[in-house]
Amino acid sequence: LSLLDKISNEPKFEKTPLLLFLNEIDVFSEKLPLFPLQNFMPDYKGNSANDAMDFIEGLARKSLTGRNESLIRVYRTCLINTDEMSKVLENAFKSILKKT
Numbered sequence: 001l002s003l004l005d006k007i008s009n010e011p012k013f014e015k016t017p018l019l020l021f022l023n024e025i026d027v028f029s030e031k032l033p034l035f036p037l038q039n040f041m042p043d044y045k046g047n048s049a050n051d052a053m054d055f056i057e058g059l060a061r062k063s064l065t066g067r068n069e070s071l072i073r074v075y076r077t078c079l080i081n082t083d084e085m086s087k088v089l090e091n092a093f094k095s096i097l098k099k100t
Contacts, residue, residue: 005063017071017096020060022053026078 008018022028029049037044037052044055057074064072073095075088 001059001063004060008064008067015068015071017073018064018067019092019096020072020074022057022060022074022076023079025049025053025076026080028053 004020007013032049032052037046037055041055044052046052046055053076057076060074061072073092075092077085077088079085
């Protein structure tokens with residue numbers, strides 16, 4: 001998150017679209033019961049993998065405070081699902097092309 005904060009607040013990237021991919025959500029969901037997020041992030045109070053992903057996305061968005069919200073896209077992805085991944089990448093590229 002500190003690297004994301006550093007990059008996103010670099011003046012050179014002020015008007016650059018930022019795409020954040022939260023990848024391998026399937027693996028994350030599978031491992032979460034074995035390694036509870038509360039053990040690593042005491043502020044987390046959720047009960048499900050979706051709650052955990054929302055929490056992490058919220059932390060990422062918090063580090064992007066001050067950026068133009070229309071330039072930020074967050075994608076939750078699973079590379080195993082190639083059809084879905086193709087759609088996500090297509091949408092990501094379209095959003096970049098619209099902003100430039």
